[in-house]
Amino acid sequence: MIPASIRTKSTAVRSFDDYRKHQIDVLNALPGDLPGMDCSECKNKGVIYALEDGYEVAKECSCMAVRRSWQRIEKSGLKDIMDRYTFKSYEIREPWQEQIMRSACDYCRSPEGWFFIGGQVGAGKTHICTAIVGKLLKSGKSAIYAPWKRIAAELKACLNEPEYTARMDELMKTDCLYLDDFLRTGAGDNGKKSPPTQGDLNLAYEIINNRYNGRKLTVISSELTTAEILQLDDAIGSRIAERARAHTNNIKRDISRNYRLGGF
Numbered sequence: 001m002i003p004a005s006i007r008t009k010s011t012a013v014r015s016f017d018d019y020r021k022h023q024i025d026v027l028n029a030l031p032g033d034l035p036g037m038d039c040s041e042c043k044n045k046g047v048i049y050a051l052e053d054g055y056e057v058a059k060e061c062s063c064m065a066v067r068r069s070w071q072r073i074e075k076s077g078l079k080d081i082m083d084r085y086t087f088k089s090y091e092i093r094e095p096w097q098e099q100i101m102r103s104a105c106d107y108c109r110s111p112e113g114w115f116f117i118g119g120q121v122g123a124g125k126t127h128i129c130t131a132i133v134g135k136l137l138k139s140g141k142s143a144i145y146a147p148w149k150r151i152a153a154e155l156k157a158c159l160n161e162p163e164y165t166a167r168m169d170e171l172m173k174t175d176c177l178y179l180d181d182f183l184r185t186g187a188g189d190n191g192k193k194s195p196p197t198q199g200d201l202n203l204a205y206e207i208i209n210n211r212y213n214g215r216k217l218t219v220i221s222s223e224l225t226t227a228e229i230l231q232l233d234d235a236i237g238s239r240i241a242e243r244a245r246a247h248t249n250n251i252k253r254d255i256s257r258n259y260r261l262g263g264f
């Protein structure tokens, strides 16, 4: 058995470096109080301390990108529907709904490429896309909810200003971009929806092409099918078709497929 005096000495004598490492460990072990998610890395402080070249540094924890996404999503109003629009609450009564569900679950299991759902109004497109984005957020990915009409109006309003580049940059960098009601336009004079303007298409191309080049996850819902988008703009349509090849869901237009009318 080791005499008590030696044992005490071996634990008491620490090098200065060991002491500082210990201090860092103590700091990292302190719990924080950031809400929204439970991060085992930073214990909800948002920072991780480390020694770099003898200096103590505090680095932002990767969970902060996800926390910011949650905040943005909360502000965007998606948070409320995120609790309601889950995979669990998605009703499956017909084979086409089962097909959509399978495609969405498959996308979430191994998120790669893009997810596209287009066609019939009121067929639960927002429901399924919201469920996907909710799952991705919970798995630690950052996401931006981009309802097309609003995003397009905001970006066009700051086209030649520095804010435009900053916002584009944000849309490009996020792990997952959710373009909701992609290429939706307002009603024309005759009450029918007017086609997207060249300005809309230019903007859509810039966003789609950025996501395409960055090989970033993109979830798209639209009243248009991929064939209709291709007809409108070949460069936009072909990029969507390519990236979403494994997860494209075009819903046939059929009044019985409109959830909102209650038809089945």
Ligand SMILES: [Zn+2]
Binding pocket: 039, 040, 041, 042, 043, 044, 045, 046, 047, 061, 062, 063, 064
């Ligand atoms: Zn963290």
